[in-house]
Amino acid sequence: MSLVRVHNFSVSLDGYGTGEGQSLEAPFGHAGDRLHRWFFHTRTFRAMLGQQGGDTGVDDAVARTWADGIGAEIMGRNKFGPQRGPWQDHEWNGWWGPNPPFHTPVFIMTHHPRPSVEMAGGTTFHFVDGSPQEVLARAREAAGGLDVRIGGGPTTVRAFLTADLIDHLHVAVVPILLGRGERLWDGQEGLDERFHAESVTTPSGVTHLTFTRPQPQQD
Amino acid sequence: MSLVRVHNFSVSLDGYGTGEGQSLEAPFGHAGDRLHRWFFHTRTFRAMLGQQGGDTGVDDAVARTWADGIGAEIMGRNKFGPQRGPWQDHEWNGWWGPNPPFHTPVFIMTHHPRPSVEMAGGTTFHFVDGSPQEVLARAREAAGGLDVRIGGGPTTVRAFLTADLIDHLHVAVVPILLGRGERLWDGQEGLDERFHAESVTTPSGVTHLTFTRPQPQQD
Numbered sequence: 001m002s003l004v005r006v007h008n009f010s011v012s013l014d015g016y017g018t019g020e021g022q023s024l025e026a027p028f029g030h031a032g033d034r035l036h037r038w039f040f041h042t043r044t045f046r047a048m049l050g051q052q053g054g055d056t057g058v059d060d061a062v063a064r065t066w067a068d069g070i071g072a073e074i075m076g077r078n079k080f081g082p083q084r085g086p087w088q089d090h091e092w093n094g095w096w097g098p099n100p101p102f103h104t105p106v107f108i109m110t111h112h113p114r115p116s117v118e119m120a121g122g123t124t125f126h127f128v129d130g131s132p133q134e135v136l137a138r139a140r141e142a143a144g145g146l147d148v149r150i151g152g153g154p155t156t157v158r159a160f161l162t163a164d165l166i167d168h169l170h171v172a173v174v175p176i177l178l179g180r181g182e183r184l185w186d187g188q189e190g191l192d193e194r195f196h197a198e199s200v201t202t203p204s205g206v207t208h209l210t211f212t213r214p215q216p217q218q219d
Numbered sequence: 220m221s222l223v224r225v226h227n228f229s230v231s232l233d234g235y236g237t238g239e240g241q242s243l244e245a246p247f248g249h250a251g252d253r254l255h256r257w258f259f260h261t262r263t264f265r266a267m268l269g270q271q272g273g274d275t276g277v278d279d280a281v282a283r284t285w286a287d288g289i290g291a292e293i294m295g296r297n298k299f300g301p302q303r304g305p306w307q308d309h310e311w312n313g314w315w316g317p318n319p320p321f322h323t324p325v326f327i328m329t330h331h332p333r334p335s336v337e338m339a340g341g342t343t344f345h346f347v348d349g350s351p352q353e354v355l356a357r358a359r360e361a362a363g364g365l366d367v368r369i370g371g372g373p374t375t376v377r378a379f380l381t382a383d384l385i386d387h388l389h390v391a392v393v394p395i396l397l398g399r400g401e402r403l404w405d406g407q408e409g410l411d412e413r414f415h416a417e418s419v420t421t422p423s424g425v426t427h428l429t430f431t432r433p434q435p436q437q438d
Contacts, residue, residue, distance in 0.1 A: 013392075013411075013428070014234055014404035173232075173392070175416040175428060179408020185233035189398025192232075197394040201420045209232070209394060 001215070002140055003147045003167040006157055007066035009184070010035040010172045010206075016181035017154030022082050027095055034176050038204040039063060048101040058202045062170065071143025073102050074135055076156030077110040080125075086112050093117055093125065105142040107135055109156060132163045154182040161188055169195070169211040220434070221359055222366045224387040225376055226285035228403070229254040229425075231393055235400035236373030241301050246314055253395050257423040258282060267320040277421045281389065290362025292321050293354055295375030296329040299344075305331050312336055312344065324361040326354055328375060351382045373401040380407055388414070388430040 011017045012035065019031030028035060039045050043054030044064040054060065077083075081092050094100055103122040110127050117125045126142075128135055139148045150160050160166050171184070185191075195211035202208065230236045231254065238250030247254060258264050262273030263283040273279065296302075300311050313319055322341040329346050336344045345361075347354050358367045369379050379385050390403070404410075414430035421427065 014407065015232075173426070175411055175418055175430075177404055177407045177410040179406065185396055187398065188233065188396045191396040192394055197424060199394055199420045199424055199426055201418045201426060205416060205418055207392070207418055207420060207426045 002071075002143060002145060003215075004136065004150060004160065004165050005070070005147050005168040005170075006150045006152075006160075006166060007168075007170045008039060008063050008172065009152060009157060009170065010039070010174055011154075011184050012174055012176045012178040014177050014179065015183045015185045016178040017152065017157070017184045018078075019178050019181040022078060024082050027082070029181055031178055031181060034178075035174055038172060038174065038202070038206040041204070050099075058200065058208075059204055059206065062172075062200075062208045065170075066149070067103075069147050070104060070149045071146025072104050072139040073106045073149045073151045074139050074156070074160075075106060075108055075151035076153050077108055079151055079153045079156070080108045080110075087114050090114060093119065099123075105139070106151075107139050107142075109135055132160050132165055136160075136165055154184045158184060158186065158188070161191060164194065166211075167213040167215070169209075171209045171211075173207040173209060175205055221290075221362060221364060222386040222434075223355065223369060223379065223384050224289070224366050224389075225369050225371075225379075225385060226387075226389045227258060227282050227391065228371060228376060228389065229258070229391045229393055230373075230403050231395045231397040233396050233398065234402045234404045235397040236371065236376070236403045237297075238397050238400040241297060243301050246301070248400060250397055250400060253397075254393055257391060257393065257421070257425040260423070269318075277419065277427075278423055278425065281391075281419075281427045284389075285368070286322075288366050289323060289368045290365025291323050291358040292325045292368045292370045293358050293375070293379075294325060294327055294370035295372050296327055298371045298375070299327045299329075306333050309333060312338065318342075324358070325370075326358050326361075328354055351379050351384055355379075355384055373403045377403060377405065377407070380410060383413065385430075386432040386434070388428075390428045390430075392426040392428060394424055 019029030021029040038059050041055050042060035042063045043056050044060050046054035080094050099120040100123040105124050107126050107128050111129050113127045150157055195213055198210045200208050238248030240248040257278050260274050261279035261282045262275050263279050265273035299313050318339040319342040324343050326345050326347050330348050332346045369376055417429045419427050
């Protein structure tokens, strides 16, 4: 059974997955890098950048599960870049340079489709309009039996949570108060009842929260 | 130096310190007892009820610091009871029976003052109108050099946080999504910068978060 998974999704104590005022210089708006400092020091993150080193503690152990068994990613347009409305800049292919760290098909949800772009390293960006169910069906087909990752941002994750399409949700709660931005948890009353919850705090100060949907045991 | 402290304040993942629809039967509205289950099993809580037993793990260790060195409590009117507006029922003296667990003066913030009430066991309820600063000044005077506890609810704690009057904040984050009610963290952008933060998760699934204001060391 192909699962739908969210990994390494950081939120502030007040639930913001990104700050206000995204721009080319500030992908997370006024949050700056404060939501992701715990992640930057991990070996997993450094490997995503093609770098050596990084810590290998529990933050890294949790973070590194993000890629195993993933056959496609779905992301919202605001994760892909700061442009809004019809595409002005067709040269923009994300924040990640010529060899993005996904290495799978990536479906970008937008009301303004554009042609697919094949990047180095196995990443192909597809621009698709549709409901979470429709986009997931396309991503599942592209994933060839592997799992599908919902990459963010908060609005996209929330849309898939609301549609009850997510099987595994890893959220890193960072003890900061952002006060404004996009909130993950809005409208999710009772979400916990569909999942098994676990929490673990690491010395970086982050609480790793996992919500996993009970799965049938297989022999 | 007399400190201002918050203890055992439970919030849901989405930041609600109480649910919607408080009533005599449901002091925390639709949240029911879900925010406080971690607390009910502690020896500290059972002792507050005059009962024996209860667990003595980390939940209890954190919970039991609530009373040490406290000389007065301040609470919002909604923590005291479900009545709104002018007092209709002067017989209402809180949810806690004839011997409330405070054993100090308790200042209840309300725009509708009424005469003070002396309960058994050293608790006296005073009904006061004023700003957080004004009510704190009265509570400090009554506390005789000891610390003052801000007892809740969320609106009251938030008012004291906004006025930067709190030195120690213990919040228990419970992995449930309430979706509606009164939120603790609204309007608290940058709060974390004034405090030293620590987090620890316990097997009950709760994350105990403490924000402590750096204090001058004394010999």
